[in-house]
Amino acid sequence: MNKDSKTSMYKLIRDLSDVQGIARMTVLCLNAFIExxxxxxxxxxxxxxxxxxxAHTVRKAEPNIIPLMHLLEYFEQDMARELKPEMDxxxxxxxxxxxxxxxxxxxxxxxxxxxxxxxSYVENNDVIIVHSASTVVTNILIQAKEKLGRNFKVxxxxxxxxxxxxxxxxxxxxxxxxxxxxxxxxxxxxxxxTKIFVGAMTITKDQKIVAxxxxxxxxxxxxLHDVKVHLFANTLHFSHRDSTEQNIFxxxxxxxxxxxxxxxxxxxxDLVSLRFIDHIVTEIGEVCAEGNLIAPPVRVRPSTGxxxxxxxxxxxxxxxEMSPA
Amino acid sequence: xDGVLVPILVFxxxxxxxxxxxxxxxxxxxxxxxxxxxIHIVSEHEAVALIDFETIMLLLGMMSIVAIxxxxxxxxxxxxxxxxxxxxxxxxxxxxxxxxxxxxxxxLDNVTTVLIIIPIIIELAKGMGLDPKxxxxxxxxxxxxxxxxxxxxxxxxxxxxxxxxxxxxxxVGNLTIPVVISFVVALAYIWFTNRDKFKxxxxxxxxxxxxxxxxxxxHSEFVNTRIDKKLMVKGLACLGIAILLFVTQTITKMSPGVxxxxxxxxxxxxxxxxxxxxxxxxxxxxxxxxxxxxxxxxVLEHKGVIxxxxxxxxxxxxxxxxxxxxxxxxxxxxxxxxxxxxxxxITMIPIVELMLEATPIPNNILWWALxxxxxxxxxxxxxxxxxxxxxxxxxxxxxxDISFLEFMKVGAAxxxxxxxxxxxxxxxxxxxxx
Numbered sequence: 002m003n004k005d006s007k008t009s010m011y012k013l014i015r016d017l018s019d020v021q022g023i024a025r026m027t028v029l030c031l032n033a034f035i036e037x038x039x040x041x042x043x044x045x046x047x048x049x050x051x052x053x054x055x056a057h058t059v060r061k062a063e064p065n066i067i068p069l070m071h072l073l074e075y076f077e078q079d080m081a082r083e084l085k086p087e088m089d090x091x092x093x094x095x096x097x098x099x100x101x102x103x104x105x106x107x108x109x110x111x112x113x114x115x116x117x118x119x120x121s122y123v124e125n126n127d128v129i130i131v132h133s134a135s136t137v138v139t140n141i142l143i144q145a146k147e148k149l150g151r152n153f154k155v156x157x158x159x160x161x162x163x164x165x166x167x168x169x170x171x172x173x174x175x176x177x178x179x180x181x182x183x184x185x186x187x188x189x190x191x192x193x194x195t196k197i198f199v200g201a202m203t204i205t206k207d208q209k210i211v212a213x214x215x216x217x218x219x220x221x222x223x224x225l226h227d228v229k230v231h232l233f234a235n236t237l238h239f240s241h242r243d244s245t246e247q248n249i250f251x252x253x254x255x256x257x258x259x260x261x262x263x264x265x266x267x268x269x270x271d272l273v274s275l276r277f278i279d280h281i282v283t284e285i286g287e288v289c290a291e292g293n294l295i296a297p298p299v300r301v302r303p304s305t306g307x308x309x310x311x312x313x314x315x316x317x318x319x320x321x322e323m324s325p326a
Numbered sequence: 327x328d329g330v331l332v333p334i335l336v337f338x339x340x341x342x343x344x345x346x347x348x349x350x351x352x353x354x355x356x357x358x359x360x361x362x363x364x365i366h367i368v369s370e371h372e373a374v375a376l377i378d379f380e381t382i383m384l385l386l387g388m389m390s391i392v393a394i395x396x397x398x399x400x401x402x403x404x405x406x407x408x409x410x411x412x413x414x415x416x417x418x419x420x421x422x423x424x425x426x427x428x429x430x431x432x433x434l435d436n437v438t439t440v441l442i443i444i445p446i447i448i449e450l451a452k453g454m455g456l457d458p459k460x461x462x463x464x465x466x467x468x469x470x471x472x473x474x475x476x477x478x479x480x481x482x483x484x485x486x487x488x489x490x491x492x493x494x495x496x497x498v499g500n501l502t503i504p505v506v507i508s509f510v511v512a513l514a515y516i517w518f519t520n521r522d523k524f525k526x527x528x529x530x531x532x533x534x535x536x537x538x539x540x541x542x543x544x545h546s547e548f549v550n551t552r553i554d555k556k557l558m559v560k561g562l563a564c565l566g567i568a569i570l571l572f573v574t575q576t577i578t579k580m581s582p583g584v585x586x587x588x589x590x591x592x593x594x595x596x597x598x599x600x601x602x603x604x605x606x607x608x609x610x611x612x613x614x615x616x617x618x619x620x621x622x623x624x625v626l627e628h629k630g631v632i633x634x635x636x637x638x639x640x641x642x643x644x645x646x647x648x649x650x651x652x653x654x655x656x657x658x659x660x661x662x663x664x665x666x667x668x669x670x671x672i673t674m675i676p677i678v679e680l681m682l683e684a685t686p687i688p689n690n691i692l693w694w695a696l697x698x699x700x701x702x703x704x705x706x707x708x709x710x711x712x713x714x715x716x717x718x719x720x721x722x723x724x725x726x727d728i729s730f731l732e733f734m735k736v737g738a739a740x741x742x743x744x745x746x747x748x749x750x751x752x753x754x755x756x757x758x759x760x
Contacts, residue, residue: 002532006455010532013453013539020546033538040413042528051531058532163546 002058011063015250015269018066019213020163023202023238024112024136027068030059031105035098045090063250064211064270067203068237072104079103111235114284116140119198119233120149122280127153128194130223132184133160133213134168135200137233142198143175153177156194158184160215184215187222197223199278201234207243208275210234217271220278229279236283244272329367330629336361337622344666345709351666352611355618368625376624377617380488380583385435385613387586388478391565392438393607394593398558401430401442406545409450414537416456416524420464420517423447427465428472428509432479433569436469436713437609443469444720446544453540454533458726460523463736464516466717467705471512471744473713474701475505477572477582481616481712482662482671482700486693487582489675494572494582500694504751508702508744515743516736557597564593616668623672632673636680645685647760651695651752654678658699659745663706663738671700688759691752698748706741708733 002010018026034055043051056077060070079100084093115137123129123145131138134157145151155172159165159181172179182190199220201210210216210232220230240247250269255262275281281288336358343354362368368376395401408426412418423443430439443465451458473480477487477497486492517524527533571578571585580588594601626632643653654674662670678692704711708718708730714737718728 003455006532006536009453009455010536010539013536013543017539017543017546020543029539029542030535033535033542036538037531037534040528040534041531042526043531054530055532055535059535 002054007058007061010058011250014062014066015064018202019161022133022135022164022200023066023068024108024200027066027072027108028105030066030069031072031101031108035101038094038097038101043090045086045088045093048090048093061248063248064202065240065242065248067240067247068108068235071237072108075107076100076104108235108237111237111284112137112140115233115235115282116144118284118286119231119282120145122196122198122231122282123149123151123153124195125152127151127196128156129153130156130158130187130190130194130197130219130228131168132158132197132199132216132219133164134198135233137235138198138200139168139171141233142177143171146175146177155179156187156190157181158187158215158219160184160213184219187219191222191226191228194223194226194228196229196231198231198233201232201238202270203247204232204234204239204275204281205244205247206241207245209244209272210275210278211244211247211249211270212273214269214271217273220273224277230277231280231282232278233282236285330626330631332365333362333367333622333625333629334631337626340618340622341665341669344669345664347709350611352614352618355615355622359618359621362621362625368621368628373621373624377620378485378488380581381485381620382613382616383583383587384478384484384488385481385586385616386608387568387583387588387590388435389608389612390590390604391561391568391586391593392434393604394557394597394599395561395565396438396442396607397554397599397604398561399553400558400562403553403558404430405442405446409446409544410541412450414450414454414534414541415526415528416451416454417517417526419447419450419461420524421513423461423465424468424509424513427468428475431469431472431713432475433565435478436473436480436711437716439469439472440466440713440717440720444717445724448721448724448726449544450540452724452726453543454527454537457523458721458724459728459732460516460520460736462717462721462726462728463733464513466711466714466733467512467516467737467740468509469713469717470701470704470711471505471509471740474508474698475501478586480701480704481668483697485616485668485671486675486697490690490693492690492693493575494569495575496690497697500690500755501697504698504748507751508747511743511747512740515739519736519739557599560597561593564589564596619669619672623669623676626673627676632676633680636677640677640681641684647685647687647691647756648753650681650685650687651691651756652749654681654692655695655699655748655752656745658696659703659741660706662700662703663710663741666709667700667704667711671696674700687756689755691756691759694755695748695752698752699745702741702744702748705737705744706734707737710737 014026017029021029041051056073059073080097083096083100119137119141123141142155155177157165157168157179165181169179169181180190197219199212199216201212203211205211223230251266253264253266256265340354340358343349344351359373363370363373404426408422412422427439427443430442444462447461447465448458451461470480474483475498477483477492477494483497487497568585568589571580572582575582594604640653643649658674674696678696682692704714708714714733718733721728
């Protein structure tokens with residue numbers, strides 16, 4: 002892929018995750034893999050290199066889509082076991098699509114378990130702030146209302162029209178009381194708030210979360226007012242790398258206000274220290290930020306001992322030419 | 327021809343101002359009218375009587391219906407569905423979008439059509455790493471071809487239909503064949519001369535992956551936020567009824583202008599939309615432009631200028647009907663490429679009437695020649711039709727610069743091809759009719 006195509010793909014991924022949230026984005030990417038495999042016209046020999054080209058590009062996304070990267074690793078492990086050289090393209094398609102579908106199911110299962118675990122964090126008379134509500138957070142709120150009959154109020158911080166529309170629609174359908182306010186107006190509502198629910202794109206090795214823009218400021222205000230911060234994310238969001246290695250998109254652009262020219266640096270996502278998070282809820286329950294975060298198994302290359310997170314696992318020769326990122 | 331110099335000079339000045347975009351078209355036309363009023367070439371009452379309100383009503387009605395339909399999101403749904411159907415295949419993008427553009431253009435005005443289609447096609451092409459230029463130019467050109475098929479598809483047809491009294495069915499019945507053939511051949515030409523740009527991308531998994539994301543983004547951008555189902559149903563029902571009334575015009579005796587405004591007003595009432603807001607969507611400047619031109623050309627007609635031009639230019643070609651038809655077709659085609667085809671058509675109508683008085687030609691063939699020439703001729707250059715200018719403008723907003731020559735390279739060839747097809751069709755039609 003040339004540079005323009007990569008830039009275009011990364012922007013698409015960012016735009017979609019801004020609108021859909023990282024969970025939907027991950028599923029969407031896996032479905033895009035399935036559809037690409039279905040439509041692809043190539044020989045069995047070409048398939049490996051075409052897959053590698055795409056997987057390599059996706060792994061370099063700005064920022065890294067950690068759940069997707071983990072699921073691709075699992076997929077590649079499956080392929081290393083299942084793909085045989087004598088298979089024709091029809092069989093390859095069948096095996097690969099089946100494996101990706103299993104990964105989608107795995108991701109959805111994890112998310113459903115996080116949702117289930119999150120239900121106990123919603124109590125009667127809560128006033129819950131939601132910041133860029135993830136699918137999991139939205140589902141927790143809906144199920145707490147519908148299954149457990151909890152009475153609570155939600156303050157939706159408006160960040161993007163589409164995200165706000167989705168959240169409002171979901172809460173309205175579930176008959177949950179809500180209030181929408183711009184995130185910079187939170188100070189007017191903070192006194193009555195009891196909790197804040199956030200999601201994260203990634204939880205990094207150096208104890209930070211990569212989250213939508215605005216999360217850091219909102220979490221800080223909540224901490225100052227002793228509003229408990231709850232993070233809901235399954236362990237596929239846990240990265241073996243530090244926050245500085247998450248490829249967070251950064252752009253420096255020329256700007257002008259009146260007669261004054263300057264350059265402005267913008268990052269696509271915020272970083273928030275896990276020290277500011279009171280509860281981290283995963284599919285295995287609540288985990289502690291200090292020391293016992295559980296990430297998916299880390300593979301170690303025997304020859305170098307280097308951790309591989311965003312490189313391809315190469316047990317046999319399913320993708321023999323793939324080099325570590 | 328007493329006192330003709332001033333109206334001629336005013337008319338030429340307005341024409342120049344429109345052609346070279348010196349000032350807004352409506353302002354240019356009305357300024358010309360004001361000059362004629364101030365120096366008492368024409369009185370206010372005479373001027374108003376020269377306006378063809380049938381044309382104005384048809385435009386106003388259709389613009390109102392389209393504004394409400396656009397607000398409902400129906401066009402977004404349509405475009406996104408088509409985008410999904412293409413599955414990112416460049417040739418399918420060209421063909422499917424062209425079909426939609428042609429059909430929409432036949433029933434909506436061409437500018438509305440390109441406003442709907444061009445942003446999505448640019449997004450698709452760019453996202454796929456393709457050069458959007460040929461897609462933009464092709465849709466502009468196709469919208470002009472598709473609009474030729476019906477009475478309401480293109481301003482020259484609206485003017486001809488209203489002034490001459492030709493019905494919706496007559497337009498469809500007589501122009502569908504040359505329009506469909508022109509559409510197919512023009513599309514084939516565009517594909518053949520740019521076939522490297524329409525190669526499938528199904529040999530690259532990464533590009534296919536990108537396409538899926540792109541289609542999802544287009545879906546969430548264009549559909550999720552903009553759908554009002556109730557409004558859509560009401561709008562489509564009203565559009566359907568309007569078309570039905572156009573088709574049954576000979577039975578109902580309702581003119582297209584009356585039908586369009588009547589249905590638009592019904593739609594305003596039943597949709598409960600903010601009428602003030604919706605009326606802002608109507609292109610009042612276009613309506614004023616039409617009104618101004620009707621007055622300017624009407625004055626020239628009253629002063630005998632049109633009669634003079636007809637006798638000195640068009641009636642000199644003799645009374646051979648084949649020569650007359652082909653002359654009107656090709657002159658209209660070439661002139662419409664460089665001048666706005668709306669004032670040109672308004673100017674040509676009295677000339678064609680005089681030609682028909684001198685040598686009657688059956689089955690309105692001379693009118694079809696004017697329609698085909700004025701509509702197809704709009705493809706010749708970037709400034710030949712409003713749809714071209716708007717398409718290039720949208721492309722520019724998306725940082726896709728299309729030069730005058732780049733447009734003309736495709737547009738001129740398509741114009742030549744479609745005029746040849748029209749010539750064959752009209753010649754055959756005339757041969758059968760005589």
